[in-house]
Amino acid sequence: PETRAMQRAQAYLTGLGFREIYTNSMLSRETAERFNLPVLTAAGHPGSVVETLKPISQEMAALRPSLLPGMLAVMAHNQNHGHDVLRFLEFGHVFSKTAAAGVIVPGYGEHTSLLLAMSGPAERVNWTNKERQADFFDLKGVIEGLTGRLGLADVVYTPVYAPTWATQYHLEMRVGGRLVGVVASASEEVRSIYDLKEAVYFAEVNWDVLAAAAPDVAGVKYRPISRFPSVDRDLAVLVDASVQVGAAMTTIRAVAGGMLRRLTVFDEYRGDQVPAGKKSVAFGLRFSADRTLQDDEVDRMMARILDRLQNEQGAELRR
Numbered sequence: 001p002e003t004r005a006m007q008r009a010q011a012y013l014t015g016l017g018f019r020e021i022y023t024n025s026m027l028s029r030e031t032a033e034r035f036n037l038p039v040l041t042a043a044g045h046p047g048s049v050v051e052t053l054k055p056i057s058q059e060m061a062a063l064r065p066s067l068l069p070g071m072l073a074v075m076a077h078n079q080n081h082g083h084d085v086l087r088f089l090e091f092g093h094v095f096s097k098t099a100a101a102g103v104i105v106p107g108y109g110e111h112t113s114l115l116l117a118m119s120g121p122a123e124r125v126n127w128t129n130k131e132r133q134a135d136f137f138d139l140k141g142v143i144e145g146l147t148g149r150l151g152l153a154d155v156v157y158t159p160v161y162a163p164t165w166a167t168q169y170h171l172e173m174r175v176g177g178r179l180v181g182v183v184a185s186a187s188e189e190v191r192s193i194y195d196l197k198e199a200v201y202f203a204e205v206n207w208d209v210l211a212a213a214a215p216d217v218a219g220v221k222y223r224p225i226s227r228f229p230s231v232d233r234d235l236a237v238l239v240d241a242s243v244q245v246g247a248a249m250t251t252i253r254a255v256a257g258g259m260l261r262r263l264t265v266f267d268e269y270r271g272d273q274v275p276a277g278k279k280s281v282a283f284g285l286r287f288s289a290d291r292t293l294q295d296d297e298v299d300r301m302m303a304r305i306l307d308r309l310q311n312e313q314g315a316e317l318r319r
Contacts, residue, residue: 001216005150006091006207009114012149016142018089018116023070024060025093026052031069032062036096039164039182040066040204047096050108063095067115067204068166072186075119076194084120084198091207114181114210116142117202139201140171140183147175150214157183157246166190173205175213181205230261230288231298235305237315241270241279248313252283255305259293262286280318 014020027035032049055061064070067090075086091114098109122134140157147155157171164170170184186200239248245265252263267282274280285305287298309315 001214002208002211004216005211005214008149009146010089010091012146013089013116013142016087016145017085018087018118021071021074021088021090023067023074023090023092025064025095026055026060027062027064027069028059029061032065035069035166036065037164037166039167039170039184040068041094041096047098047109050095050097064092065094065096067092067094067113068117068202071115071117071202072190072194072196072200075117075200076196079119079196086117086119088117090115111209112207113204114207115202115204117200118142119196119198119200133198134201135199136183136185136201139203143173143183143203143205147210150210152210152214156250159244163187173203175210178209180209180213226288226290228288228290228292230286231293231295233285233287233298233302234266234282235285235302236267236280236282236318237306237309237313238274238278238280238318239309239313239315241277243279243313243315245281248281248309248315249283251308251312252285252305255308256285256287256301259287259289259301260285261288 010020029049029051036049049065050063052061052063070092071088071090074088078086091112093110094113096109097107099107100109103109116139118134118139120134121131122138123129123132125131144155152175154176156174156177158174159169159171161169164187166187167182167184168187170182172179173181173183181204183203184201186196186202191200237248245268249263249265253260256263262285264284265281266284267280269280269282270278285302287293287301306315306317
């Protein structure tokens with residue numbers, strides 16, 4: 001199952017234009033220490049760096065705690081040779097010292113990591129569009145598409161706005177409540193070290209945990225399209241400006257259950273018609289079932305959703 005999951009991920013990502021690379025698992029001790037950060041290790045609490053006993057050179061004195069330094073070097077190499085659309089992926093092992101039980105070599109941790117990185121134009125200029133640079137949400141969309149392809153449903157993203165040495169801001173990615181990785185915007189300091197001219201966005205995840213949580217794709221079964229009509233409803237609410245829309249969407253999904261087939265955010269507004277410190281968020285909901293839904297049934301569901309949003313996010317209906 002793990003092999004099938006990796007092949008599925010590789011097919012999906014290369015289909016989106018990512019090129020797979022392989023980088024050296026050995027770094028200088030200085031580089032390994034610099035990138036041995038909780039935000040990159042997907043474990044939250046990295047152990048100390050694993051050193052080699054008799055290094056061939058100072059550039060190969062430690063094992064990598066993260067795939068990021070190798071990836072950044074590859075991006076810089078391609079940039080310096082005239083390439084501006086940079087889309088790379090790498091599956092590779094990362095290492096650290098650890099006191100955790102159940103490891104192959106006592107005192108040492110090792111797992112497969114998946115790193116995606118992108119920089120440069122997302123869309124080229126043509127007769128209908130202007131050139132657009134890739135942004136954070138392009139990469140987040142790729143990660144969401146990947147987890148969807150793997151059949152992972154319980155994925156939660158938590159924004160962290162405080163910068164670290166390596167990131168300007170990032171999302172913590174959890175599956176089943178367990179931290180598995182981050183989606184991040186690289187800091188200017190990191191970019192300056194590798195002389196990268198454009199913004200760099202990357203995601204590093206613990207692939208072993210992600211693949212173990214994914215259902216075996218060999219067991220995926222076809223489900224026919226419902227023969228019954230769907231019902232679309234819009235819901236606009238006022239919430240405090242600090243409320244995360246993702247948390248509100250989680251609440252809606254929890255209340256609606258299997259009847260909810262699609263949930264989107266189609267508007268966010270802050271301005272003259274909204275009280276200070278508030279924002280208006282509008283959701284689009286699509287309901288469907290293996291039968292014809294009645295309007296009063298959907299009305300009751302919408303009332304339950306609004307009630308839960310009021311209790312958990314302090315929302316009020318915008319009229």
